[in-house]
Amino acid sequence: MKSYRKELWFETKHRREFVNITKEIEQCVKASGVQEGLVLVNPMHITASVFINDDEKGLHQDFETFLEKIAPEKPYNQYHHNGYEDNADAHLKRTIMGRETVVAITRGRLDFGPWEQIFYGEFDGKRKKRVLVKIIGE
Amino acid sequence: MKSYRKELWFETKHRREFVNITKEIEQCVKASGVQEGLVLVNPMHITASVFINDDEKGLHQDFETFLEKIAPEKPYNQYHHNGYEDNADAHLKRTIMGRETVVAITRGRLDFGPWEQIFYGEFDGKRKKRVLVKIIGE
Amino acid sequence: MKSYRKELWFETKHRREFVNITKEIEQCVKASGVQEGLVLVNPMHITASVFINDDEKGLHQDFETFLEKIAPEKPYNQYHHNGYEDNADAHLKRTIMGRETVVAITRGRLDFGPWEQIFYGEFDGKRKKRVLVKIIGE
Numbered sequence: 001m002k003s004y005r006k007e008l009w010f011e012t013k014h015r016r017e018f019v020n021i022t023k024e025i026e027q028c029v030k031a032s033g034v035q036e037g038l039v040l041v042n043p044m045h046i047t048a049s050v051f052i053n054d055d056e057k058g059l060h061q062d063f064e065t066f067l068e069k070i071a072p073e074k075p076y077n078q079y080h081h082n083g084y085e086d087n088a089d090a091h092l093k094r095t096i097m098g099r100e101t102v103v104a105i106t107r108g109r110l111d112f113g114p115w116e117q118i119f120y121g122e123f124d125g126k127r128k129k130r131v132l133v134k135i136i137g138e
Numbered sequence: 139m140k141s142y143r144k145e146l147w148f149e150t151k152h153r154r155e156f157v158n159i160t161k162e163i164e165q166c167v168k169a170s171g172v173q174e175g176l177v178l179v180n181p182m183h184i185t186a187s188v189f190i191n192d193d194e195k196g197l198h199q200d201f202e203t204f205l206e207k208i209a210p211e212k213p214y215n216q217y218h219h220n221g222y223e224d225n226a227d228a229h230l231k232r233t234i235m236g237r238e239t240v241v242a243i244t245r246g247r248l249d250f251g252p253w254e255q256i257f258y259g260e261f262d263g264k265r266k267k268r269v270l271v272k273i274i275g276e
Numbered sequence: 277m278k279s280y281r282k283e284l285w286f287e288t289k290h291r292r293e294f295v296n297i298t299k300e301i302e303q304c305v306k307a308s309g310v311q312e313g314l315v316l317v318n319p320m321h322i323t324a325s326v327f328i329n330d331d332e333k334g335l336h337q338d339f340e341t342f343l344e345k346i347a348p349e350k351p352y353n354q355y356h357h358n359g360y361e362d363n364a365d366a367h368l369k370r371t372i373m374g375r376e377t378v379v380a381i382t383r384g385r386l387d388f389g390p391w392e393q394i395f396y397g398e399f400d401g402k403r404k405k406r407v408l409v410k411i412i413g414e
Contacts, residue, residue, distance in 0.1 A: 059219040066208075098374060099374070101237065111270060113183050136412075138139045236374060
């Protein structure tokens with residue numbers, strides 16, 4: 001069994017941002033030498049998400065509206081968590097979007113349908129944060 | 139290490155539908171010959187979900203009501219994504235239900251509690267779509 | 277390839293409760309002898325969740341408020357599932373929080389960022405329920 005580990009670093013300009021990381025994950029798969037296996041991709045932080053969906057700007061605006069409707073950022077004092085912090089909404093938003101994704105590797109490549117793209121979903125950005133890529137297989 | 143890959147095809151009659159695929163996944167596990175490992179099951183499309191819950195019709199109606207409440211299909215023009223398409227709600231619904239599931243394989247079988255069942259959750263159906271089954275283990 | 281399996285048992289005092297199980301999972305990783313691999317942690321029940329977030333009481337209150345807002349427990353008769361049962365909301369809440377988590381194992385330890393903690397999320401408690409820990413790797 002082979003294994004591979006890499007950290008990807010991000011510092012988004014805005015509090016909330018979606019970054020397409022599909023190419024970076026493809027490069028990790030190639031570097032790992034794994035032909036058949038699984039790749040786990042997850043943020044190492046609890047106010048961010050890794051998820052798979054469409055790379056379409058309109059949809060990303062719809063996600064923003066949807067998330068703000070069910071877990072709004074403001075007013076900050078609506079959340080118990082926001083004593084010294086202001087990011088309770090980011091913890092909730094990341095939960096809705098999911099923490100991690102697991103993707104199949106087949107013949108040395110991400111085994112994807114035609115529109116699947118991997119995103120880093122930031123909900124409390126403007127600071128350095130990491131994504132972990134872990135691959136196991138053969 | 140052994141690996142196994144299969145695509146399951148679906149074409150649901152309705153826009154939204156839940157299909158119990160537990161038996162198909164059990165058959166994949168058997169065919170793989172893997173005794174100890176993991177099975178990843180995910181749609182290869184971004185408007186569908188694979189999730190684990192109860193095979194109970196009342197609950198499935200409750201899921202429909204719940205999803206329509208927080209991410210309604212109509213009016214279509216409430217979503218930026220719906221310029222040429224009408225399925226923004228399906229992208230949101232699949233996000234809430236989750237993309238994929240990972241299940242343990244123990245002694246050659248799905249390692250499940252008494253009520254766990256695997257479902258294909260379709261949110262933009264009436265056309266051919268695929269689910270990927272990937273197994274690794276020994 | 278090595279594999280390891282363990283069941284953890286819980287009986288919470290309240291209907292809804294979050295239990296930090298990070299130490300128990302660390303012990304499983306150690307006991308497995310796996311240095312590089314993946315650990316899957318999932319409830320074997322469909323009204324509970326395993327998720328990763330912050331061990332902060334204010335945030336846990338915020339999760340309770342958030343979940344009750346979008347999938348309220350009462351009135352029970354708002355749900356089709358609640359003919360003989362009263363736990364439809366628990367099925368929905370577990371869906372929002374997610375069923376399972378997959379975590380990387382690196383050099384024999386959970387490969388975590390500084391604040392990541394694993395929780396058992398109970399939404400229909402006061403009875404004995406199980407969590408499955410499955411590890412594969414080398």
